[in-house]
Amino acid sequence: MLRKVDKHSGIPAYIQIVNMIKSEVLLGNLQKGDQLPTVRDLQNIFDVNINTVLKALERLKAEGYIEAEQGVGYFIKRDVYIDQKIIETIRECVSKLKDDHIDFYTAMLIFEEVWKNG
Structure with a gap:
């Protein structure tokens, strides 16, 4: 479940975002081909600066969890199956x-x- 980041946790906000999206993939709530909400919607969901969202998305791209389609959005790139x-x-x-x-x-x-x- 995507929710506001905990600004008092001591964990950088972008890492919390990365972990929340990864968790959704691991739990099967987000699957290969699913589109993430828009960057602006993610900004509102997480209640953070847009640059924080973009940093998290770049990290997820680098780790191979998501891919971007220019002008379309971000999509889950891979399934991670946990029994x-x-x-x-x-x-x-x-x-x-x-x-x-x-x-x-x-x-x-x-x-x-x-x-x-x-």
């Missing part, structure tokens, strides 16, 4: 973490350690 079983496993894990009152940043630290040592 729905994996997403469901993650949802279950997140639910358990929340039930145990473990905050996001602690969960990420645990995830990172398990990833490195697993």
Whole structure:
């Protein structure tokens, strides 16, 4: 879901935009060939300067997620398939973490350690 960037998160706004669009691709909400909203619409959605949107779009182009058609707009360039079983496993894990009152940043630290040592 595309939403306003968190201007107090410490993460640059353009990176937040890149991550939101990537997430939509990873979750299958945006698929190959889908057109992104116009740059002006993205500016309003994210509540940022137009240059921030353009910087994010350039990053996504460089990473191969999107392509631009002159005068037409930006389109998703590739599909990234994640097995729905994996997403469901993650949802279950997140639910358990929340039930145990473990905050996001602690969960990420645990995830990172398990990833490195697993």
